[in-house]
Amino acid sequence: MNRxxxxxxxxxxxxxxxxxxxxxxxxTSKEIGFVRDEGYYFKAAELYNGWFVELWENIKKGxxxxxxxxxxxxxxxxxxxxxPALMKELFGFSWQLFTNTLxxxxxxxxxxxxxxxxxxxxxFLMYLFAAEFFNRRIAILxxxxxxxxxxxxFHSHLACxxxxxxxxWFFTVYAFVKSLYSFKWGILTGIIFGFALATKHNxxxxxxxxxxxxxxxxxxxxxxxxxxxxxxxxxxxxxxxGFLSMLIFGPIxxxxxxxxxxxxxxxxLGTYFNFHLHHEHYPVSYxxxxxxxxxxxxxxxxxxTMVTVPAVIWTLGAIGSFRATFWLIVQWxxxxxxxxxxxxxxxxxxxxLLNAFIPIFxxxxxSVPIFGGVKHWFPAMPYFCLLGxxxxxxxxxxxxxxxxxxxxxxxxxxxxxxxxxxxxxxLGIIYIHPIGTGFYNEFIRGTRGAADIExxxxxxxxxxxxxxxxxxxxxxxxxxxxxxRTNYDSYRMYQxxxxxxxxxxxxxxxxxxxxxxxxxxKGYMKDLYKTWRSFENRIARRGVYIDEAPMVQTxxxxxx
Amino acid sequence: MTLQRVLKISNxxxxxxxxxxxxxxxxxxxxxxxxxxxxxxxxxxASHLKQRIDNDRDxxxxxxxxxxxxxxxxxxxxxxxxxxxxxxxxxxxxxxxxFSVFGYGEKIKDGLSKNFKFIEKKDFGKLSLYYFKNxxxxxxxxxxxKNIKDAKIRVLKSNEIKECRDFNNDRWRCxxxxxxxxxxxxxxxxxxxxxxxWAHPLTNAIIEINFENVILGDYISGFTGLTDEAxxxxxxxxxxxxxxxxxxxxxxxxNPNKIxxxxxxxxxxxxxNSPHKVTFRISTHLDGVRHFCFYADTRLAQ
Numbered sequence: 001m002n003r004x005x006x007x008x009x010x011x012x013x014x015x016x017x018x019x020x021x022x023x024x025x026x027x028t029s030k031e032i033g034f035v036r037d038e039g040y041y042f043k044a045a046e047l048y049n050g051w052f053v054e055l056w057e058n059i060k061k062g063x064x065x066x067x068x069x070x071x072x073x074x075x076x077x078x079x080x081x082x083x084p085a086l087m088k089e090l091f092g093f094s095w096q097l098f099t100n101t102l103x104x105x106x107x108x109x110x111x112x113x114x115x116x117x118x119x120x121x122x123x124f125l126m127y128l129f130a131a132e133f134f135n136r137r138i139a140i141l142x143x144x145x146x147x148x149x150x151x152x153x154f155h156s157h158l159a160c161x162x163x164x165x166x167x168x169w170f171f172t173v174y175a176f177v178k179s180l181y182s183f184k185w186g187i188l189t190g191i192i193f194g195f196a197l198a199t200k201h202n203x204x205x206x207x208x209x210x211x212x213x214x215x216x217x218x219x220x221x222x223x224x225x226x227x228x229x230x231x232x233x234x235x236x237x238x239x240x241x242g243f244l245s246m247l248i249f250g251p252i253x254x255x256x257x258x259x260x261x262x263x264x265x266x267x268x269l270g271t272y273f274n275f276h277l278h279h280e281h282y283p284v285s286y287x288x289x290x291x292x293x294x295x296x297x298x299x300x301x302x303x304x305t306m307v308t309v310p311a312v313i314w315t316l317g318a319i320g321s322f323r324a325t326f327w328l329i330v331q332w333x334x335x336x337x338x339x340x341x342x343x344x345x346x347x348x349x350x351x352x353l354l355n356a357f358i359p360i361f362x363x364x365x366x367s368v369p370i371f372g373g374v375k376h377w378f379p380a381m382p383y384f385c386l387l388g389x390x391x392x393x394x395x396x397x398x399x400x401x402x403x404x405x406x407x408x409x410x411x412x413x414x415x416x417x418x419x420x421x422x423x424x425x426x427l428g429i430i431y432i433h434p435i436g437t438g439f440y441n442e443f444i445r446g447t448r449g450a451a452d453i454e455x456x457x458x459x460x461x462x463x464x465x466x467x468x469x470x471x472x473x474x475x476x477x478x479x480x481x482x483x484x485r486t487n488y489d490s491y492r493m494y495q496x497x498x499x500x501x502x503x504x505x506x507x508x509x510x511x512x513x514x515x516x517x518x519x520x521x522k523g524y525m526k527d528l529y530k531t532w533r534s535f536e537n538r539i540a541r542r543g544v545y546i547d548e549a550p551m552v553q554t555x556x557x558x559x560x
Numbered sequence: 561m562t563l564q565r566v567l568k569i570s571n572x573x574x575x576x577x578x579x580x581x582x583x584x585x586x587x588x589x590x591x592x593x594x595x596x597x598x599x600x601x602x603x604x605x606a607s608h609l610k611q612r613i614d615n616d617r618d619x620x621x622x623x624x625x626x627x628x629x630x631x632x633x634x635x636x637x638x639x640x641x642x643x644x645x646x647x648x649x650x651x652x653x654x655x656x657x658x659f660s661v662f663g664y665g666e667k668i669k670d671g672l673s674k675n676f677k678f679i680e681k682k683d684f685g686k687l688s689l690y691y692f693k694n695x696x697x698x699x700x701x702x703x704x705x706k707n708i709k710d711a712k713i714r715v716l717k718s719n720e721i722k723e724c725r726d727f728n729n730d731r732w733r734c735x736x737x738x739x740x741x742x743x744x745x746x747x748x749x750x751x752x753x754x755x756x757x758w759a760h761p762l763t764n765a766i767i768e769i770n771f772e773n774v775i776l777g778d779y780i781s782g783f784t785g786l787t788d789e790a791x792x793x794x795x796x797x798x799x800x801x802x803x804x805x806x807x808x809x810x811x812x813x814x815n816p817n818k819i820x821x822x823x824x825x826x827x828x829x830x831x832x833n834s835p836h837k838v839t840f841r842i843s844t845h846l847d848g849v850r851h852f853c854f855y856a857d858t859r860l861a862q
Binding site for chain 1: 581582585588592745
């Protein structure tokens, strides 16, 4: 395994990609409706921020301890306590700064900025990682491939945890690898891991991956010794400083950042773990069947990845994964000097493969609660893109070796092919934006193919946003609307940000509404039928469609 | 084979796959928008249909089943979008139109032609309309679903008979939990929203739904079904429906714990054109998640 010294140019390229991406995300943020989880997180962020504002006031008044009573902590932090507080605190701080203080954004964008920054951070780190351990071409390609995955693009806009944890997962692994060469990074690994734990519970799966990596890397250091007294002793490899640091800083940061835990740390941590071990199941449609309880078919996350990552990127990633696995096995069976000839390089490739595979593998386990969204295995995708870029590199070298006359055109070839690969992802974004959850790739003929086999193309209730203009223009004063999968907190934010008239009321049922925005999500279609019956008509007044497949439709009650 | 050779062959295969997928990908993104119909196409096809459709006599079948933009344009015309149209019963309709998006109508043209006469295909931009004629439509004389308010409902237990007298909002309520009622619903059965009578069975009881003075024809025709959601409850019991005419059992139908609309037909030619009492009795062994419903009508063959 080679390590390249990162230069200013590398930091410049990484920063440029990250900053451009964040700017584009910011510019397009208002085009994306509020997903269900955002409704809850907006509310939580505002509450949590309220605690810090009050703490500041109490400090100024000389009575800071007043903020730390159990009653006061619970007043602010008991809402949405099933997730660590870090991202919600950041959403709140961002809102306080950009919306309240600087008056630069509306409320929702103010909350969303930390999510976008996480996407930028991930791209920044991806570039540096690949530039450090491979080369610039691989770094640029892998980073841009990640950036143009349409579902990642969609999720990067949101005030949610999935993109942030992807960034923090990647950062932890990167820091750990660097910690093998640097004490400073050893300490930093623990701190970064602590923030990863504070971002989302996916972080708990990182240490086992790192453990497998280190056990393989240092397996030669396991040695049995014969003792003079006839007994045996075992010497074990040096434990990397990164692990010790994770063990120390991980729990400290998790607890320190989350005031909700402080009044009763163990009981409340227990509640947190218990919630995720017995998580509710999200209904998921897959090949004409809606699964609302485990087990999901084992193939689910693998197939879903295959059809939701742009076809060219998936092809490179999949072949790259197979190739890397194949060579690792070849090396294991029969040592060959051709590839991965050092233990260090083999272990490093194993680390990349494990990270690309394990987040998907976990979801495929029959005992795991149903988490259907691809966002739940986003942490695998940076590594999958890296494997794809490595495959492209292999092919480029292969072509050059086959036709040496092309070597002098190698720059031109990459200048054409890399943009072509990335452009297929951009086409995917253009095709689906802003309904990112509906993206299916060319392999199954896009969203229309997904509709044929009833793959889930809509969830989270955000598409109701695109019906608001129609409702604003066409409903009489004080109308009640059944917003279906759009939750109450998202509805409140639409009103706060001026997207929805203030006099329009939220109805929990079509019976009590004169209009309904129905989201086409299998498992909730009974609400469409209920609306038809209650409204006494089946005339859609308008809707949002991708390739003629409906995402959301608006119905109006028949006047009597 | 040497590793060198393996490497070369695998590189070659990978290169071909990569180039192939890249070309396909661009091809698809060019084709996809070009294949989409314009809104004007919808307006034209809808205006054509509105001049022709009689909701009592005719039906429009949407192909593919998910292309629901059509609902914005055709108003309240009788549009059905079954998941598997060739498994449905359209014999009551005289004129059958297939509203085809992306050429999906072609997929069912031959199947429908077996029972109905194909008359013509008309293109409206990128949309198409297939027209089939049913030369011998069955005539519905009595629709149990539409006449649920006329039903008399009883719950029969071993030593108790309970009459359900509370009718409100298309539902006969029989007390007990909120799901315990008999009434009109549209339910997701076999991936399709179907109009049917909700009749959740009860453990150790029989639900009896009586219709008096029903004019019979040549057949009683209909289906039973469990909602798709209910069929995923693996321990679910089958549901039994007995149909009685003038207190004589003429059908004992079992709805297995399987997805689908399970059809039945009862020959009533000997009793046609005269009023009779028709009774549906619904029962099960265990009522857990038995989201059951049925549809039935009486018909005259022509």
